[in-house]
Amino acid sequence: MDTTHQSHLSMNLKKVPEGRMGLWVLIAGELVIFGGLIGCYLEYRLRYPQWSAMAAHTSTFIGALNTVVLLCSSYTIVRAHEAAQRRDIPKVLTWMSCTIAGGLMFLVDKGIEYYREINEGFTFTSPMLQQAGDHVGSLFWSFYYIMTGLHGTHVLVGMIVMFIIMMQVKNGKNLHRVELAGMYWHMVDLIWIFLFPLLYIAK
Amino acid sequence: METINQNNDNVIYPDAVHEYHGHPHYGKVLLSLLALLALSLVIGYIFSPAWAIFFIFATAVWKTSLVMRNFMHLRYEPLFLFMVIAAVLLILFAFFLGVYPDITAVPRDVTLPR
Numbered sequence: 001m002d003t004t005h006q007s008h009l010s011m012n013l014k015k016v017p018e019g020r021m022g023l024w025v026l027i028a029g030e031l032v033i034f035g036g037l038i039g040c041y042l043e044y045r046l047r048y049p050q051w052s053a054m055a056a057h058t059s060t061f062i063g064a065l066n067t068v069v070l071l072c073s074s075y076t077i078v079r080a081h082e083a084a085q086r087r088d089i090p091k092v093l094t095w096m097s098c099t100i101a102g103g104l105m106f107l108v109d110k111g112i113e114y115y116r117e118i119n120e121g122f123t124f125t126s127p128m129l130q131q132a133g134d135h136v137g138s139l140f141w142s143f144y145y146i147m148t149g150l151h152g153t154h155v156l157v158g159m160i161v162m163f164i165i166m167m168q169v170k171n172g173k174n175l176h177r178v179e180l181a182g183m184y185w186h187m188v189d190l191i192w193i194f195l196f197p198l199l200y201i202a203k
Numbered sequence: 204m205e206t207i208n209q210n211n212d213n214v215i216y217p218d219a220v221h222e223y224h225g226h227p228h229y230g231k232v233l234l235s236l237l238a239l240l241a242l243s244l245v246i247g248y249i250f251s252p253a254w255a256i257f258f259i260f261a262t263a264v265w266k267t268s269l270v271m272r273n274f275m276h277l278r279y280e281p282l283f284l285f286m287v288i289a290a291v292l293l294i295l296f297a298f299f300l301g302v303y304p305d306i307t308a309v310p311r312d313v314t315l316p317r
Contacts, residue, residue, distance in 0.1 A: 186270055189274075
């Protein structure tokens, strides 16, 4: 048996902690949900070039700001994981608090953006566009609210889970769960990495 | 595939987990991600829409690779997990191809029933 084959074999036999294994399965499922939505969006976008006029109403500044916030919060949670491996509980709590603050900032930004868009008449069904006969334009906003709303829900769930884990870590328990919460948070970040160019840059 | 039970509260951080993977330089990864974000914003203003979408997606794939390999430590995982992710992407591609005729066959001036 050559060394490359041996190396692949040992990679396959390497023990995977059950929490990580479970999280990877969850991530695979989430990829299918969001991947399906993104795939459909792309096809409609290619079919209807007028969607670019609708995308022009989204705020690139807020979208970019939210991307920076999520990328930085991914960094803070991975630092929390690093601190958890050193069993440095105060640092874990500090980094996790920063991550939750990042999530909160993301949701506040998103709320401001929704407020602006709804005030302009762009809602889930956009009656204003429907009355003008622009059903295709209305469809863009349906996709927009489903994709960003579902993503925002995942951010909120991540924050709640992280808070629960923080309480456990505070009592010196379940430090390994910091990494699992981090993996979930990175997945939320990954989804946004694709939503941002689709909805905010490609105009 | 073997798994490690992490549910025992008395064993808060088993050695097997402690040594499961290493840590790359996270600061450098974050800087790379922010640089790619800036690049994708600039691309939108430089290229024509079709090319801009292509390059912006290429940077998004690059960012995804950086996050998965470094922040999610996929680079330390066994080949089996790569195959799970690859299978999911394959299913998505099949879905994309399957739905494509349904979407493209609809007339462009589609109107909904009142």
